[in-house]
Amino acid sequence: MTTPRRPAIGVFDSGFGGLTVLKALLELIPHSDYLYFGDTARLPYGSKSAETVARYAIEATRYLEQHGAQLLVVACNTATALALDKIEARSGVPVVGVIEPGAESASKESKNRKVVVIGTEATVSSHAYRRALEQRGIQAKEKACPLLVPLVEEGWIDHNVTEQIARIYLNEAFADGFENGDTLVLGCTHYPLIRRVLRKVAPDHVAIVDSAQSTAQVVKDMLGKSLSEATEDERRKMPRLKFFATDSVEKFRTLGARFLGREIEDVHHVDLKE
Amino acid sequence: MTTPRRPAIGVFDSGFGGLTVLKALLELIPHSDYLYFGDTARLPYGSKSAETVARYAIEATRYLEQHGAQLLVVACNTATALALDKIEARSGVPVVGVIEPGAESASKESKNRKVVVIGTEATVSSHAYRRALEQRGIQAKEKACPLLVPLVEEGWIDHNVTEQIARIYLNEAFADGFENGDTLVLGCTHYPLIRRVLRKVAPDHVAIVDSAQSTAQVVKDMLGKSLSEATEDERRKMPRLKFFATDSVEKFRTLGARFLGREIEDVHHVDLKE
Numbered sequence: 001m002t003t004p005r006r007p008a009i010g011v012f013d014s015g016f017g018g019l020t021v022l023k024a025l026l027e028l029i030p031h032s033d034y035l036y037f038g039d040t041a042r043l044p045y046g047s048k049s050a051e052t053v054a055r056y057a058i059e060a061t062r063y064l065e066q067h068g069a070q071l072l073v074v075a076c077n078t079a080t081a082l083a084l085d086k087i088e089a090r091s092g093v094p095v096v097g098v099i100e101p102g103a104e105s106a107s108k109e110s111k112n113r114k115v116v117v118i119g120t121e122a123t124v125s126s127h128a129y130r131r132a133l134e135q136r137g138i139q140a141k142e143k144a145c146p147l148l149v150p151l152v153e154e155g156w157i158d159h160n161v162t163e164q165i166a167r168i169y170l171n172e173a174f175a176d177g178f179e180n181g182d183t184l185v186l187g188c189t190h191y192p193l194i195r196r197v198l199r200k201v202a203p204d205h206v207a208i209v210d211s212a213q214s215t216a217q218v219v220k221d222m223l224g225k226s227l228s229e230a231t232e233d234e235r236r237k238m239p240r241l242k243f244f245a246t247d248s249v250e251k252f253r254t255l256g257a258r259f260l261g262r263e264i265e266d267v268h269h270v271d272l273k274e
Numbered sequence: 275m276t277t278p279r280r281p282a283i284g285v286f287d288s289g290f291g292g293l294t295v296l297k298a299l300l301e302l303i304p305h306s307d308y309l310y311f312g313d314t315a316r317l318p319y320g321s322k323s324a325e326t327v328a329r330y331a332i333e334a335t336r337y338l339e340q341h342g343a344q345l346l347v348v349a350c351n352t353a354t355a356l357a358l359d360k361i362e363a364r365s366g367v368p369v370v371g372v373i374e375p376g377a378e379s380a381s382k383e384s385k386n387r388k389v390v391v392i393g394t395e396a397t398v399s400s401h402a403y404r405r406a407l408e409q410r411g412i413q414a415k416e417k418a419c420p421l422l423v424p425l426v427e428e429g430w431i432d433h434n435v436t437e438q439i440a441r442i443y444l445n446e447a448f449a450d451g452f453e454n455g456d457t458l459v460l461g462c463t464h465y466p467l468i469r470r471v472l473r474k475v476a477p478d479h480v481a482i483v484d485s486a487q488s489t490a491q492v493v494k495d496m497l498g499k500s501l502s503e504a505t506e507d508e509r510r511k512m513p514r515l516k517f518f519a520t521d522s523v524e525k526f527r528t529l530g531a532r533f534l535g536r537e538i539e540d541v542h543h544v545d546l547k548e
Contacts, residue, residue, distance in 0.1 A: 041326045042316050047427070049522035052315045150424040153321070161442070164435055248323035 006234050007223055008033045010069025010093075012060050015043035016153070016252075017189030018075030019259035021098065024216035025073070026239060029223065031230060033240040037064050037270075038256070041246035044149060045078040046120025046188070053122060054083035059272050061087050061095070063244065069093065073219060077102075077187050077211070078120050081128035094222060101218045102185050102211030103132035109207045110138060110183040116173045116206075117142045119187030120149065129187055141181060143173035145188075152190045153255070162194060167201040174203055185209045193259065243267040280508050281497055282307045284343025284367075286334050289317035290427070290526075291463030292349030293533035295372065298490035299347070300513060303497065305504060307514040311338050311544075312530070315520035318423060319352040320394025320462070327396065328357035333546050335361050335369075337518065343367065347493060351376075351461050351485070352394050355402035368496060375492045376459050376485030377406035383481045384412060384457040390447045390480075391416045393461030394423065403461055415455060417447035419462075426464045427529070436468060441475040448477055459483045467533065517541040 009029075011022050015038050022036055037060045039045075045053045057079040061072050072095045074080045074087060080097030088095045106115045115138050117129040124144040133140040148169070151162045174181055184206050186192060192210050199208060220227070241264075245252040249267045256264045283303075285296050289312050296310055311334045313319075319327045331353040335346050346369045348354045348361060354371035362369045380389045389412050391403040398418040407414040422443070425436045448455055458480050460466060466484050473482060494501070515538075519526040523541045530538045 041322060043321075047317075048315060049525065052521050146428050147421075147424055147430075150421055154420050156421075161435060161438055164438075168435070247326050251323065 006031065006033060006230060006237070007070050007226055008035060008068045009071050009073060009219065010035045010037070010061070010064030011073045011075050012037045012057070012064055012079070013076040013189060014038070014045040014056075014079065015040045016256055016259045017149070019256055020189050020192045021073060021075035021212045021215055023260055024212040025219060028216040028220050029227065030239055031227065031235045031237065032223070035064050035067055035069050035242050035244070037061075037244045038252060039246050040248070040252060044120070045076060046122050046149060047146065048122060050082040050122070050126065053079055054086045057083040057087055058090055061091060063270065063272065065091060065093060067244075071219065071222065072096070073215065074098065075189055075215070077189060078122045081123045081126040096215060096218055096222070098189065098211040098215045099128050099132055099187075101214035102187065102209060103129060103136060105209045105211065105214040106133060106183050106185050107136040107138060109209055112180060112182050113138045114178060114181040115140050115183045115185060116178055116181040117185040117187045118145045118148075118169065118173060118191065120144065121146050123187055129185065141173060141176070141178040142187075143169060145169040148194065149188065149190045152193045155258070157193055158197065163197050163201060166194065166197050170198070170201050174206075181206065183207050183209055186211065241266060244270045246270055246272060280305065280307060280504060280511070281344050281500055282309060282342045283345050283347060283493065284309045284311070284335070284338030285347045285349045286311045286331070286338055286353070287350040287463060288312070288319040288330075288353065289314045290530055290533045291423075293530055294463050294466045295347060295349035295486045295489055297534055298486040299493060302490040302494050303501070304513055305501065305509045305511065306497070307516075309338050309341055309343050309516050309518070311335075311518045312526060313520050314522070314526060318394070319350065320396050320423060321420065322396060324356040324396070324400065327353055328360045331357040331361055332364055335365060337544065337546065339365060339367060341518075345493065345496065346370070347489065348372065349463055349489070351463060352396045355397045355400040370489060370492055370496070372463065372485040372489045373402050373406055373461075375488035376461065376483060377403060377410060379483045379485065379488040380407060380457050380459050381410040381412060383483055386454060386456050387412045388452060388455040389414050389457045389459060390452055390455040391459040391461045392419045392422075392443065392447060392465065394418060395420050397461055403459065415447060415450070415452040416461075417443060419443040422468065423462065423464045426467050429532070431467055432471065437471050437475060440468065440471050444472070444475050448480075455480065457481050457483055460485065515540060518544045520544055520546060
């Protein structure tokens with residue numbers, strides 16, 4: 001198979017959080033085309049079982065592949081934790097999740113090999129981060145923070161209540177032998193939006209790792225050759241962005257812009273049952 | 275059609291909230307059989323569009339009808355607000371929603387005809403409560419409170435943070451000409467679980483209306499004749515409860531017990547795509 005010079009990257013999430021990964025991709029690889037799938041009719045995945053999440057994720061990534069994605073980014077910690085192997089098994093193109101890149105970044109950052117990971121209930125229950133970190137010789141403490149996603153979606157980004165709730169969660173996380181954990185992994189793609197609050201309430205000595213950045217770097221490395229072969233003309237072109245959402249297009253446009261940090265235009269409604 | 279003496283009542287919700295309605299039904303009509311459907315794989319409905327909610331609700335209520343429900347209770351404010359007419363149109367049995375009974379209770383309660391309704395984003399956007407209340411000569415103010423459902427599901431029922439968030443929402447609700455609203459309708463079946471907190475932060479003069487109670491009364495009135503015909507033997511029988519959930523059975527059992535206030539045993543997993 002010859003890789004076209006301007007690759008189409010498929011980015012999948014249960015809803016809006018994956019747009020923080022798309023944002024990092026656009027900064028690092030601006031000369032690609034992107035297809036983004038938000039399974040907004042069935043979000044959130046974070047409170048659901050492994051079987052349900054796997055079924056939904058496979059349907060969504062298959063859709064992206066059928067619509068031209070030549071590389072798939074599973075930009076959702078829950079779907080990566082619960083279904084990455086199943087998505088890979090059913091996919092004809094390379095698949096990148098967010099957990100391995102996040103764990104690799106944490107491993108580079110942590111000096112004392114003690115890392116705290118915060119995420120959804122489903123991500124934490126899967127222990128996917130703990131496994132990925134232990135393989136790198138790191139002790140991991142995982143903590144579910146189910147209220148943070150709704151707070152971000154309510155737009156209470158800088159709210160005093162968000163700070164209180166984050167403080168409760170982080171106090172519980174940096175405890176029981178992890179008082180001196182030196183790295184905090186944002187194990188949910190919603191959390192970069194409240195990074196300022198998390199920075200404020202996390203212990204001062206803690207480094208914060210956001211897997212969006214490291215995932216984008218992994219994708220760039222994978223595409224390295226085809227990107228360097230792109231002609232000057234191709235590089236000058238702006239990225240083409242196309243969005244698919246299973247719930248309201250209007251809502252995707254409005255809420256999505258907050259995550260992506262730019263206007264969202266080309267959104268199509270998809271009904272996966274059709 | 276002859277109504278069997280011991281009717282099977284189908285109760286439907288997106289997840290767990292409808293169990294507060296089932297609880298009220300069990301108190302008022304203990305001599306029935308109940309089929310409960312929680313569409314837990316696709317919850318919450320409260321942030322989704324009318325089209326999506328209607329499609330999901332029709333699938334779920336059809337399932338209950340196919341499994342023997344002779345009367346359907348749509349125990350979800352969002353589904354009632356967005357899809358009651360569509361469910362009724364496709365159903366072969368009587369259908370009861372929670373909004374008309376809730377509005378009727380509020381109408382009996384309110385002296386100055388100014389009522390505040392709190393609910394999910396979707397329920398509030400539909401203005402179903404406002405219409406139902408205005409038909410009764412009542413001025414209504416509707417206020418979306420998207421964080422209350424996640425707080426209940428996190429189990430922060432008596433938490434100081436829940437109280438702060440409830441206070442913020444109710445301060446915004448009892449404002450702009452509704453400072454003297456004299457009735458508060460709990461327009462979401464999750465909210466009875468934080469009734470104590472809401473009572474504490476609502477203005478003292480305000481009466482709280484919970485549509486679970488009034489919905490159960492409407493169902494009892496509809497069944498009146500068949501219930502009075504039941505034999506002594508039939509009346510002595512305990513209710514039979516059967517539950518269907520689209521996500522994890524184990525999670526339904528655990529979280530559901532908190533809403534129903536009793537153990538949940540007979541739960542079956544349902545995949546609506548099969």
